[in-house]
Amino acid sequence: MSTVENQLEELQTTIEDEVPNDITITEVRYEGPELVIYTRDPKRFASDGDLVRQLASQLRKRITVRPDPASLSRAEEARDQVLDVIPDEAGVTDLDFHIDTGEVVIEAEKPGMVIGRHGTTLREITQETGWTPEVVRTPPIESSTVKNVRNFLKQERNERRDILERIGRQIHREEMSDDQWVRITTLGCCREVGRASFILSTPETRVLIDCGDKPGSEDEVPYLQVPEALGSGANSLDAVVLTHAHLDHSALIPLLFKYGYDGPIYTTEPTRDLMGLLTLDYLDVAAKEGRAPPYESEMVREAIKHTIPLEYGDVTDIAPDIKLTFHNAGHILGSSVSHFHIGDGLYNVAFSGDIHYDDTRLFNGAVNDFPRVETLVLESTYGGRNDYQTDQEDSERKLKHVIKNTLERDGKVVIPAFAVGRSQEIMLVLEEAMREGELPTVPVHLDGMIWEATAIHTTYPEYLRDDLRERIFHDDSNPFLAEQFNHIDGGEDERQEVADDGPCIVLSTSGMMEGGPIMSWLEHLGSEADSTLVFVGYQAEGTLGSRIQNGRREVPIGGRGGRGSSLTLDMDVETVDGFSGHADRQGLENFVRTMNPRPEKVLCVHGDERSTQDLSSALYHEFNMRTFAPKNLETFRFI
Template identity: 65%
Template sequence: MSTVDKQLEEVRETIDEEVPRQITVTDVTYEGPELVIYTRDPREFATDGDLVRRLASKLRKRITVRPDPDVLTHPDEAESEIRELVPDDAAVSDIQFLADTGEVVIRAKKPGQVIGRRGETLREITKTTGWTPEVERTPAIDSPTVKNVRTFLTQERDDRRDILERVGRQIHRDPMSSEEWVRVTTLGGCKEVGRAAYIISTADTRILVDCGDKPGERTEQPYLDIPEAIGSGATSLDAVVLTHAHLDHAALVPLLYENGYDGPIYCTEPTRDLLGLMTLGYIDSAAMTGQQRPYGTEMVREAVKHCIPLEYGDVTDIAPDVKLTLHNAGHVLGSSVVHFHIGDGLYNVAFSGDIDYDSSRLLDGAVNEFPRVETLVLESTYGGRNDYQTDQDDSERKLRERLQDVAETDGTLLIPTDAVGRPQELLVVLEELMDSGTVPEMPVYLDEMIWEATAVHTSYPEFLRNDIESRLQSDDENPFLAAQFTPVGDDEERRELAQRDEASVVLSTPGMCTPGPVRTWLSALSDDPDNTLVFVDKQARGTLGKQIQGGADSITIDGETVPIEMRVETIDGFSGHADRQGLENFVKTMHPRPEKVLCVDGDQSATQDLSSSLYHDYNLRTFTPENLETFRFI
């Protein structure tokens, strides 16, 4: 009998001792980080609302209870009973029964009404029907991405259960070594913007944090072929942890599965969905520009299938000697600061990912309070000594002025931006300015990926600020449903819209003007001085955006020379990144303050400036790693 089987046998004995005699437990197994209890008496479990909590406390594990299929009410009868139990105000849009797990997925516009006070309605559903309810929000904007991900995971539930059971056994195996050490190896993202990828290793475990591309340099991938990564075989990785879905952190995650990785990806639920959206767009962009696709669509599906979503604040075992907790990073929907607790109090490492320390229109600021942190791996995108961004009010004032300019000249305001984060922030501001009459109403054209990413936001309002969450739940107040917002699907439509003699706004991807729809808009708009180009994202070296921002008179797009006669400006307060002061404040107020800081994900001057400042001002040991450096902490 294996060690894990012995553990499960002991767990089963404890459960049998704790549950009332009238409850029959038929199986106990690990599925990912959770302990799953199968029972013939789900109604009895539901009757005692504290039973699962007591078991979780006793066993110190996350527990899910599932019914045996043969004790379930027939789906037709169960659906009628569920609809009677759930208030009409919940606006249930779909009910789906998963017989193999005994779960019923209830999709509703107002999930809280389905859940009930302290989960009372959910327990009543189980007591009445035997099914275990899972509640999902019906998006205010129909999202093919969310729908496709959920449908795909339902179709692949057998494979997914096999994956989860295998991962669960891997997590709960006995440690293989008595040695104690912690190392971080940099595979990318050092003294450069993009291709973020880091390995955190112990004597037992190897975990990859992020796996992104370098904007404008698709050939410069993270150093995945070294022994610490997948050079000794992709199966040597125990897990991947994804901070967020932007391509400079996530573009090459599916490539891992192309190279034989078959393990879990830990991230938030919106990051999982956005990973699918962004990586499919990434390989489509490569195909359209004649470049070789780094992986196929099947690998994107594999990545999504292997995702294990976690909630902010949940402490989760992901290896025998590693616990993971995700915290809000304030950068984009679902973005995370990832915290690793290693060993039995041995060491703690936090990776900031990309952070915004101050609250924005959409998101609360990044969390920087942890039980313990000895080392912080900190982004430095705006870490240079002069990298001070304008505040929110000033940024919105500048945007308002540019909108008034194009309104007077019947010009177009073109804003290159990534699909996730900045455009949704801008849409909230644009809706408010036009709705209040501060600027004239004008059409706002959104490239299709931006519209789809916005739809994903409406599926997860609980990840947004409370005021925005409330607005998204009301059709009358939802800022993303403004009549001025129009999605645009193809280049022919873009060229046609660009010729219209009317004031308008265009939000187009990608933010650094690397190959994508924005280049079509640039070709059509750049020779007219009545038009304005506004950068809101960091422009990395070597990108077309950086060239334009630097004052180029002309650019080359698809072999043609395009004059730049439109006005070019930068409004940096919408970046979604903490500026120099924000990064310092994040560290200054961090509790507890780390002993060491590795400054990464910024160009050489930014990382060095930030490292020097943190060393001199806060007496911290700071480092500016090179790619392929390894740091040992224990």
């Protein structure tokens, strides 16, 4: 009998000793990081709200209780019972029964009313029916991405269960080594912005953190081929952790499955959905530009199938010697600071991913409250000594001033924006300004993936700032449903109509003007001297956005890299700082300053050479800690 089988047998015996005698345990199994208990008496478990909590505390594991399929009532009968328990105001839109796991997936407009105070309604559902409820939100704005992901995971439920069981056995395997060390190898985004990727390794485990592309480059990818990474095969990785969905962190995650990886991806639920949206678009853009895509769409589906979503604050075993906890990074929807607790108190490492330290209209600021962190891997996008962003109120005031002046001369405002994060931030500014009369109410056209990304934001309001979350819960005050927002879904014909019409605002991808519908808007409006192009986000070196921002007015429009024709930009070009999803120099310093205790070492990454070195030097002098501005392909040993 294997070590894991012995573990499960011992766990089942312990559980049987701890639960009341009238509760029968039929099976105990690992599914991913969770211990799943199957019982013929789910109603008895549900009647004691503390029983699962006590078991989880005693066993130090995440526990899910499911009914033995033999004990279930018929789905038709249970459907009526479930609906009788849930208040009508919850707005249930779908019930989906899965007899193999004894779960009923309840989709509702107001999930909180299905859950009930401290989970009372969920327990009542189990007490009445025996089925285990799982609750998901009905998106206030219909999202094809969310719908497709949920349907796909439903179709792949049996295979996914097998995957989770295999991963669970890997996580809970016996440790094989007596050595103790921790290493980080840099595979990308060091002294550069983009292609974020790191390997965190111990004698037992190898974890890949992020795997992105480099904006403005077609061929610079992380150094995955080195022995420390995939040189000995993709399945030498035990886990992949994705901090957030932006392509410079996520674009090449599906490539791992092309190379043979078959393990878990840990991220948050909204990041999983956004990764699917952005990587499929990444393939679509490559095809339109005549480039060979690095992987097929099937690999995106494999990535989604292997994703294990975690919530902020959940401490989760991802290997025999590593526990992972996600914390809000304040950058984009679902973005996470990833904290790794290694060994039995041996060492702690945190990867910031991309962070925004202060609150924004969309998100609460990044969390930096960890029990321990010996080493911090910190982004440095705006880490240069002069990289201080404008105060948010001043930024909004300047943006409204630029827009108002353009509209008064009957011009149009074109804002290249990232579909995820900055677009929704700008939408909130515009909605409030028009509602309060600071700007005239004009059409705000959303092109590219912006509307779909906004729909995903409304699906996961629990990841948004507290006051915004409450507004989204009510259709009559949901700012994203304001009537001036128009989704461009008619292609070139609709863009031509907008160009021929009166004053308006256009938000369009891509944010760095590397392809996408923004190029069409330049063709339509670039020659209009009364119109204005406004940059509100970071423009990486080498991108078209950066070149225009730095004064270039001859713009290629016939293809990537200058192939084809060009036009001369006559429209005004403005930059409004302060809307970045990244912390500025002060925010990065404050993130470290307010950590208690502070880390012993900081690796400054994800910034150009000047930014990483400036920030490294400043943190060293201010806090007397060891700091580094590593190059790619360096390895640091910490124990």
